Amino acid sequence: MIDEVKRILNAETCMICGSHAKDNLLRQVDLLRIGSLRKFAQVETKNEKCLNEIQSCFCRSCLSMLPILTYNKFWQSDKKHIQVMSIFSYENPIKPLIIQLKFYQKHYLAKFLSVFIFLIRQNYLQENTNSIFVPIPLHQNRFKERGYNQSELIALEISKLTGIKYDNKILLRTKNTNRQTETKNYEDRLRNMKDAFVLDETYLLENIDLFSKKRIILIDDVLTTGSTIESAASPLISKGFEVAAITIAREDLNYFRLHD
Ligand SMILES: [Zn+2]
Known part of the structure; x- marks a missing residue:
């Protein structure tokens, strides 16, 4: 909690390396290269707010290192025809941010990761306002152990940014599965x-x-093989819902960094 308050008070410190972010502002032209930020020419208030947020929280060199997935590249499931959009490759410096959000109670990171979803996928989000964000739930035992669900935090933040509704009750996790990273x-x-x-x-x-x-x-933090997303989508599809998914990161090497 104290950590979080400190973060807010020192919001001009880079979240990744700790250096003074404002000393090292990204030029707008750099930001334009972040996916749909190419649309930034038609400045919208929310865009500007998100960009300010990013500029005050990440230094230029860390921002330029973000592993942004090649634009418009989706992961498509074989069986269920679910289109999954991911923003980053699961590489540094995104990987440690997600780990901190997930296991070390750094809740504030959900907000900043959501800002990137909003900026990079805003065309898609604007075309799909008649949707509901549903975070991938944790099993209740895991939820009790951890105290929160990182995907819920992300879904809430992206809902605030887009005005698209959010629901964390329709989907339940009945099986306390082995950690996905342990099953290869x-x-x-x-x-x-x-x-x-x-x-x-x-x-x-x-x-x-x-x-x-x-x-x-569906909202999740990381896409690995897609089996979690497929499994979560399955009862929704059976009920006649159309299902898509967004994750912050994906294990995929087709990405670019702004400094390349
Ligand atoms: Zn930095």
Whole structure:
């Protein structure tokens, strides 16, 4: 908590290396290279706010090192036809940020990672305002152990930025699966994740207006083999929902850095 307050007070310190971010501002032309920021010519207030946020929290050299995935490249699942959009490759300096968000209670990082989702995928988000963000849930045992769900934090922040609704009740995780990182191949992961998620049918019935004709956008931190996303999408697709997904990062080497 103290750490978080300190962060806010020193918001001009680089979140990655700790140096003074404002001393080292990115030029607008650098920022323009961040994905859809090429659209920045038509400055919108929210864009500007997000850019200020980024400029005051990351120094120029760390920003230029962000491993941004090649624009418009989606991961597509074989079986369920789910399109997954990821923003970064799971490389430095994004990897340690996600680990800190996930395991070290650095909740404020959700906000900054969401700012990148907003900036880089804003065209898509603007075209899909009739959607609901649904974070990939943790099993309740894991939730108790950790105290929070990092994907929920991201989904909440991106919901605030876009005005797209958010729901963390419809999807439940019934199986406390082995940590995905410990199960290596795709087949193992798929087996591990089989029937891991169900819908809360009662909740859905009670909130049928909220969900009618809505596309569900699943939110997760990292995409590895895609088996978690596929498994979470499965009960939603069976109910007739159209499902897409957004993750902060993906294990993929097709990325560029601004300094390249
Ligand atoms: Zn830095």
